[in-house]
Amino acid sequence: MAHYDMIVIGSGPSGRRAAIQSAKLGKSVLVVDKRRRVGGVSVHTGTIPSKTLRETVLNLTGWRERGFYGRxxxxxxxxxxxxxxxxxSLxxxxxxxxxxxxxxRNHVETVASATASFVSPTEIRVVTAFGESETHTADHVVIAVGTRPFRPGYVPFNGTSVFDSDEILGIEKLPRSLAVIGAGVIGVEYATIFSALDVAVTLIEPRPTxxxxxDKELIEEFVHELRDRxxxxxxxxxxESVEFDPAGRPLCKIKSGRHVASDMLLFAAGRVGETDALNLPAAGIAVDHRGRIGVDPKTLQTSVPHIYATGDVIxxxxxASTSMEQGRLAACHAFGLAPPPAPEFFPYGIYSVPEISTVGMTEEEVLKRGIPYECGIAxxxxxxxxQIMGLTSGMMKMIFSKKTRRLLGVHIVGEGATELVHIGQAVLNLKGTIDYFMxxxxxxxxxxxxxxxxGLDAWNRAFAPAAAAPELPDLPEAATA
Incomplete structure (x- = not known):
């Protein structure tokens, strides 16, 4: 048995940041990960591989050049x-x-191919893939185990024609048609990536939106482009159910009766926390119906004060970006270091084709708060x-307060959206106004x-001084009566 200042379960974005931050504070740290190599979901099945797939598709298809050379x-x-x-792979x-x-280099101990579970709130049993078992104690624990795809019983996953969002990365043959159940971030990203390969895609979502x-105006622009493709x-x-048609193809039976048959089916409707094997009751921690752990949003503490949870599992x-910060904040709080308050706004990026990125309030949120505002579009x-890049679509929408002139939100759909958004993020968090852009x-x-x-578009709509009324020539009194 060994004692550590911090044990981190999981080595994804939040786990790695919690571990390294703790080590930089001079603490002894152990990281346990069930995979053969560190990195967590983000590196192995989530953020990195899916975004690499997207970039590969855009390069091999010549997607970015089609504005010049045709579809x-x-x-x-x-x-x-x-x-x-x-x-x-590279x-x-x-x-x-x-x-x-x-x-x-930060002297963080790691154990890969191992599962961790609670024996008590301060004791963690670590079992390796070879069956070796050790129990360690810790002053603090960070649970950063991430999530896995939700797999409902009515979907006949087979790893050949019916996949979840982890399995889709290992397909052996590209389909001619693909049905995607779930129009969340993951579903939309994969639907548009395969569409860029000229695969016929049907995106199925139970909600009407x-x-x-x-921002709804951005979604309208996005939908227009998808339909054009x-x-x-x-x-x-x-x-209602997923079956196989006489040809062996997945068949989605929809309540309306408008069924969808395709060569391949991707189910991407939700994820669940990887908390099953942690024996959380032994630590006094409960989870919700999706295996997620509740925390104090300011400190990332669970119901047991010395145990923290960060990343997708909460x-x-x-x-990945916010998970990293959560890991750092949890480690700082655990060891009595007060970090500066988190910025009010953080950017959200969706790596679809085209990209979507947003920071700050949407127009719907501004309306709900009753803030007088104006929008500018580019x-x-x-x-x-x-024109140089051959872009035929893409837009930026900025929202400003008419009263204070402050920037309220930036919303972008199109090439480079996830890179461009950071200028707006900086101005927004520094409480900048339309004058910065002018x-x-x-x-x-x-x-x-x-x-x-x-910025100029919004200025011309709401902030430019009104033109002076033209002077009228002197007229006889009878003409003005």
Whole structure:
């Protein structure tokens, strides 16, 4: 038995940050991960592989050049599933190597291919893949186990034609058609990635709307582009069952009777916390129906004060970026270091094709709060850089307070959205106003110039001084009577 200042269960974004932050404070740290290599869901089946897949698809298909050379343009004519996996393997190896090095130079102990479970609130049993078992004690514990895809019983997952969002990364052959159940972030990302490969995609969602946390005007723009690419949207369609048709293809039976048959089916409707094996009752911690752990949002403490939970296992926003900060904040709080208060706004990125990124309030939220406001719009096709890149779509929407002139939100759909949003994030968190965009110079030609264009658009609508009334010539009294 060994004693540690901190034991971290899981080595994803929040786990690694909690471990390294603790080590930098001079604490003894053990990281336990069930996988053979560190990195967690983010590196092995989530953020990194899915975004690498997206980039590979855009490169091999010549997607970014089609504005010039037409929809038939290809960098590689016959793209195979194997082509898509090569870059992913290289990227994964790099990410794991970097993480191994970070742990080594900060003297963080790691145990891979091992499961961790609570014996008591302060005791953790670690069992390796070889059956070796040790029990360690810790002053503090961070649970950063992440999530796994939700797999309902009515879906006949088989790993060949019916997949969850982890399995889809290992497909052996590209389908001619794909049905995606679930229009959340993951479902939308994979639906649009496969659509960029010219796979016929049907996106099925039981709710009448999707991605409701995104500004509605942006979603309208996004939907227009998807329909232009022949992506079929079946909103408000509840799937009753999934069967196989006479040809052996997955068949989604929808309550309305409008069934969907496809070569391949991806179920991407939700995820559940990887908490089953932790024996949380022994620690005095409960989970919800999706295996998620409740925490104090300010400290990340669970119902047991010395045990913290971070990352996807605590639910929204389930972003790698916010998970990293959660891990750091948990470690700082555990060892009495008060970090600065978290910024009010953080960016949200959806790596669909095209990208969507947003920070601050949506127009719907501004309306709900009763704030007088005005919007400015910039379309990428109207920018010189957009013309150089051959962009035919994409837009930026900025929202300003008419009373204080402050920036309230930035919403972008189109090429580079997840990179562009950070300018808006900085101005928003520094409580900047429309004057910043009016008075500052942006590199030309760049897509960032959209900030200037959208700012001018809002200024002309709401803040420009009214033109002086023209002077009338003197008229006889009879004419003015």
């Amino acid at each position: 038939a343009y290809r960098v590689k004519r016959d793209i195979t599933a194997a082509d898509l996996l090569v870059r992913g 990227t994964l190896d790099h990410e794991v190597e970097v993480l191994d090095h970070q742990f080594a 999707f991605l409701d946390f995104i 022949n992506v079929s949207l079946r909103l408000g369609s509840e799937v 639910g929204f926003p389930s972003l 379309r990428f096709r109207e920018l010189s850089r957009g 008075e500052n110079t942006f590199n030309y030609p760049t897509l960032a110039e959209a900030y200037k264009v959208a």
